[in-house]
Amino acid sequence: MIRGNVIIAHEICKGCELCIAACPQESLGLSEKINLKGYRYAVLVQDNCTGCINCALVCPDAAITVYREKKHAKGAAADAITA
């Protein structure tokens, strides 16, 4: 399985949960803590992210950055960004 990872800007996040609903892997959930705005923010709750970028595409606050495990074949990352 392709391994991915997301970094969520938790002070930008408004806890709308749209990324959670969009994740095919159910990798995301809401934090127990709240951020400075008072929102529970999105966090990874399972180590099974594939780096599909669905969460980042639906995030209204552009809070999500996505990484994917490096492949030996070049060009895979560029394809993903323009997908």
Next chain:
Amino acid sequence: MEIPPLTNGFELVYKKPRTLTETPMHYCPGCGHGVVHRVLMEVVDEMGIQDKTIGVAPVGCSVFAYDYMNVDMQEAAHGRASAAATGIKRVLPDRFVFSYQGDGDLAAIGTAETIHVVNRGENILMLFINNAVYGMTGGQMAPTTLLGMKTTTSPFGRESGLAGHPLKITNLLAQLPGAYYVTRQAVHTAAAVRKLKKAIQLGFQYQSLKKGTCFIEVVSNCPSGWKMTPTDSNKWLEENMLPMYPLGDLKTPARSMN
């Protein structure tokens, strides 16, 4: 359990576009406006047209769009974004000019400007964010409000005898010879966001051909005005908005060459 982020041995596959500013957006949690802003700026970044793009912001929740998009922008009077964009494009024809408007702005107070801009075939890209209410002022009924839909000014649901029918202004505009490319998209799923991006790319590319107006409706949500959670609002959109406002192209260059 929170998994700590790991980036060793990983490569970047998605980050927010550079042309979207660092200013946190004021929109309510889950509001589609933020997604449209981001996708628009992704296209500007990828086409390398930041210094050639001029946007016109509306009156409505997206009135501060110029704070979030790092391109030249002009604020217009309520409903008049496409009229202001007309002037800008005529004076600076080599720029990529877009207008950005809600349904109250574009299809109520600005109906006359909207129709005549498209009828004249102005070479601009018009973005129309249809969330079926006046979001900014508290969720009042808009021309695009669905029949039976409860808003602050139709508390028992919109009734056609009193308030007319939902106005499919995009379908009306597609009839006009000045319209070159007319499409209806959405942002409620990742697949819809990908399609919207392709449409915006086409809208900007066609602008260089000087063949007429490109018009993109985005069926969007207003969780606050609709009094729903963001996830419920997207489900409601899919079940109620999309049957009335089906997604897809209404006019494409190939089909309009008849």
